[in-house]
Amino acid sequence: MIPLGLLEVGEVGVVQDITGGIGFISRISATGFTQNAEITMLRNWKRGPVLVFIRDTQMALGRGEAEKIIVRRKKI
Amino acid sequence: MNKSTLKSVQNANTVALAGQPNTGKSTIFNRLTGSKQHVGNWPGKTVEKKEGAFKYSGQSYKLVDLPGTYSLTANSLEEIISRDFIIKEQPDVLIVVVDASQLERTLYLVAETAMLWTKIIVALNMMDIAERQGRALITETMGKKMGVKVVPMIASKNKGIPELLEAIKECADSGKPERKPAQQILEGDALALVKKVKLIIKGCVPSPYLEEWTALKLLEGDEEISGIMRNRLEPAKWQEIDSLVNDNSVLLVTGSKYEWIQKIISSSKQQPGREKTLARQNKFDKIATHPVLGKFAALGILLFAIIAAMIVGFPPAMAVMKVMPKVAEGTRTLLVSTPVWFSSMLADGVIIGVGIATALFFFLMAVFLVVGFLEDVGYLPRLAYVFDPFMQRLGLYGKSFMPFLMSLSCNIAGVLGTRVVDSWRQRFITLVMSPIIPCLAIWGVVAFIGTVFFGAKTPLVVVALLIVIVFHLIITSFLLRHIVVKGDRAGLIMDLPPYHKPNIKTIWGYAWMNGKAFLKRGFTLIALVSFVVWLLSYFPDGNIETSFLASTGKFLNPIGELMGFDWRLMVALIVAMASKEASLAAIAVLFGIGQKFTSVTGMIGATGIYKQEALGSILVQTISPAAALAFIFALTFSIPCIGTMGAFYSETKSLKWTAGASVYYTVSSLVAGILVYNISLLFF
Structure with a gap:
């Protein structure tokens, strides 16, 4: 289990947990980041925002936000 | 159409239009209402409210465009406005616009609205892009599964509008709205939790809120609803609720709604597995989202956009500026027998003022056309993405970068450019900050006075000025965020919609409405x-x-x-x-x-x-x-x-x-x- 920010480009992660308080969880889960959602990493430069693909959409997430999403690497 | 004519539409059915940003909601709004539109603000808010009217088979309808939102939880002012309208004004029909090419996520708003007491039509837009992605949907199955009417559309090509009108009529003429009880959407633990909370709050929920919906929003940690219920419940009961609401309850309930969506999608696919993998970026997008190349691409595109706006807008504006003094002089000559103050009033006070405003109008229309083009194509979120880390230092989002850059050429263009910022709060901050950035005219005066007084040292003056400008921006941003429109910079959570072919009608509609x-x-x-x-x-x-x-x-x-x-x-x-x-x-x-x-x-x-x-x-x-x-x-x-x-x-x-x-x-x-x-x- 790793924070989303550590996922390499091309890797797929499955959301396990989201931290960061109820307000943040409420906002981000409405955009599709919920348990068991699959996330493909599209852009990750180890700093600055990441770009992921989730639920039919490309989403940009701040580095801080990406750290709060805990994923399990999915073997492809 | 102005306010009074809109009001005069008697016995009109009210139709509300909801949808996430970038789903083509405004295109549908324009197609339905044509020129019969009125733009104002939501009462007491700086959030724009668009209203329009249309007639279909003898019946008048009033169409209200709700702010673009992802959900109906009180996470932003836009969401509160949208849900307050749906719950308190109770429109006769609610159209939820869904992007077929981003189906899973845009259907979330349907899951949100379905539990409210309202009649819903789903406008399934962008069917052409979905088809290109290899996604074929049986819309009838989808509608049946959701218990609502689904109208497939390509709004930009005017496809599906007659069907939508017919659906609106049918929906408005049908009886009372059917509300979907939670068990049709939620399952398992989520449903059990909602039922539990509903039991606790039974009889204490103020009208017009529904008990089940209130229970759901409590579990999602909705601040507004929590505030209302905390005041209404006995402390013991509230404590019981408080113990049930936590990080997990939020994830459980939203997750359950997304499961409902997934089930609907998988059951309405024509041929499962035919879809191309959507998780691939096209070539341009790879450049556009590159941290270095993307910034150069953005600067190039924006420079091009500013030049384009000037090429389109300056000739008519300059023509007006040229003719205006002549008209003023002509008026003066014509009125030579009248008192001097009178002819001066007309020539200098009225004609020149109206002339300036007219010249500006042409320039503004050009800016709107260019901004409308960039918005319609869907490029701007990429720009926002690459400049976000930079703008973050000012406490702003990447989207504010474009208006700031436009402000360098002309503050008016910058102020208008703030339209691309989605959240009203961020937009307002950007709006106040844009005019701090000096425009070309200011640099002209600075260069003149600087050279006269400081000669070769003028560049030093410019550097000092730039440093102070940056400090001014930082201080202003701080004041705005901490005093005027409180609330911290919520982190970056932004969708990058697929690119769209620009549609002239959409862009013109956008420019004309703002003009x-x-x-x-x-x-x-x-x-x-x-x-x-x-x-x-x-x-x-x-x-x-x-x-x-x-x-x-x-x-x-x-x-x-x-x-x-x-x-x-x-x-x-x-x-x-x-x-x-x-x-x-x-x-x-x-x-x-x-x-x-x-x-x-x-x-x-x-x-x-x-x-x-x-x-x-x-x-x-x-x-x-x-x-x-x-x-x-x-x-x-x-x-x-x-x-x-x-x-x-x-x-x-x-x-x-x-x-x-x-x-x-x-x-x-x-x-x-x-x-x-x-x-x-x-x-x-």
């Missing part, structure tokens, strides 16, 4: 302020040097003295608030160089009628370098021009905020001037 909004507010304000400026500069005796404007300058002399100004520079600073271009002409007149103007408005666009060298040498003789430097800073930070404030009013639709921002710029201009004067006295 009309400008005509209604900004135009009037500019014409009015021009008239007032004329009044002040003409009366009492038709000579600017003895006018009320001059008396004001003399009256404000004590403030001017703090910056080392005499009354003439103070007047020039006041003129600069109306127009930067006119400020040099005003100085020339006041220092006795160049032709006499009977009014300030006549000076706008009057470059080249005085000798710059002569003006320069007179200024050096009469003004100290410290005062000149103070003037540069005070001018840079003063109100940019009446055009910008007109656009500001047109965009916020609030005189209160327009006046507030004007006061802020004036104060910061004076503070900058006074500080710079006193600091530079130590050196000069």
Whole structure:
């Protein structure tokens, strides 16, 4: 289990947990980041925002936000 | 169509339009209403409200465009406005626009609205893009599964509009709305939890909220609903709720809604597995989202956009500016038998003011067309993505970068460019900050005065100015975020929708609607302020040097003295608030160089009628370098021009905020001037 920010480009992660308080969880889960959602990493430069693909959409997430999403690497 | 005609539509059914941003909601709105639109603000808010009207088979309908939202939880003002309208105004029909090419996520709003007491139609837009992705859907199955009518559409190509109209009619004519009970959407633990909470709050939920929906929102940690229920429940009961609401309950409930969506999608796919993998970026997107290349691409595209706006907008604007003085002179000649003040009033006060506003209108339309194009294509979120880390240092989002850059050419363009910022709060912050960035006209004045006084050291002045501008931006951003519109910078969570082929009708509709909004507010304000400026500069005796404007300058002399100004520079600073271009002409007149103007408005666009060298040498003789430097800073930070404030009013639709921002710029201009004067006295 790793924070989303550590996922390499091309890797797929499955959301396990989201931290960061109820307000943040409420906002981000409405955009599709919920348990068991699959996330493909599209852009990750180890700093600055990441770009992921989730639920039919490309989403940009701040580095801080990406750290709060805990994923399990999915073997492809 | 104006407000009164909209109101006169009697017995009209109310139809509300909801949807996430970038789903083509405004295209559908424009297609349904045509030109019968009215743009205003939601009562007491700076969030824009669009209303329209249409007729279908003998029945009148009122269409209300709700702000674009992802969900109906109270995470933003837009979401509160949308859900308040649905719950409290109870529209006869609610259309939820869904993007077929981003189906899973955009269906979330359907899951959100389905549990409310309202009749829903799902407008399944962008079917062409979905098809290109290899996604084929059986919309009938989808509708049946969701228990709502689904209308497939390609709104940009006008496909599906007749079907949507028919669906609206059917829906409006059908009986009372059927609400989907939670068990049709939620499952398992989530459903059990909702039922548990519903039992606790039974009988305590204020109308018009529904118990089940309230229970759901409590579990999602909705602040507004929690606040209401905390006051209504006995402490013991509230504690019981409080123990049930936590991180997990939020994830459980939202997760359950997404499971419902997934089930609907998988059951309505024509051939499972035919879809191309969507998780691939196209070639351009790879460049556009690259941290280095993406920034260059963005700067190139924006530069191109600004140039395009100038090419389109400047010729008609310049033509107006050219004709305007002739019309003014013609009027003066024609009215030669009338009192001088009367002909001057018409020529300098009315015609020039209206002329400026008209010229601006053409320029604005060009800016709107270009911004509309960038929005329609879907490029802007990429730009926001690459510039987000940079803008974050100002406490802003990446999307504010575009208006800031446009402000460098013209503050009016910058103010209008803030339209691309989605959240009203971020947009408002950007709106107030954009005019702080100096436009080309300001640089012109800075370069002139700088060279006259500081010669080869002018670049140093510019560097100092740039540093102060950055500090000004940081301080203003801080003040806005912590005092004026409280709330911290919520982190970056933004979707990058697929690219769309630009649609001329959509872009034109966007430009025309915003242009009309400008005509209604900004135009009037500019014409009015021009008239007032004329009044002040003409009366009492038709000579600017003895006018009320001059008396004001003399009256404000004590403030001017703090910056080392005499009354003439103070007047020039006041003129600069109306127009930067006119400020040099005003100085020339006041220092006795160049032709006499009977009014300030006549000076706008009057470059080249005085000798710059002569003006320069007179200024050096009469003004100290410290005062000149103070003037540069005070001018840079003063109100940019009446055009910008007109656009500001047109965009916020609030005189209160327009006046507030004007006061802020004036104060910061004076503070900058006074500080710079006193600091530079130590050196000069």
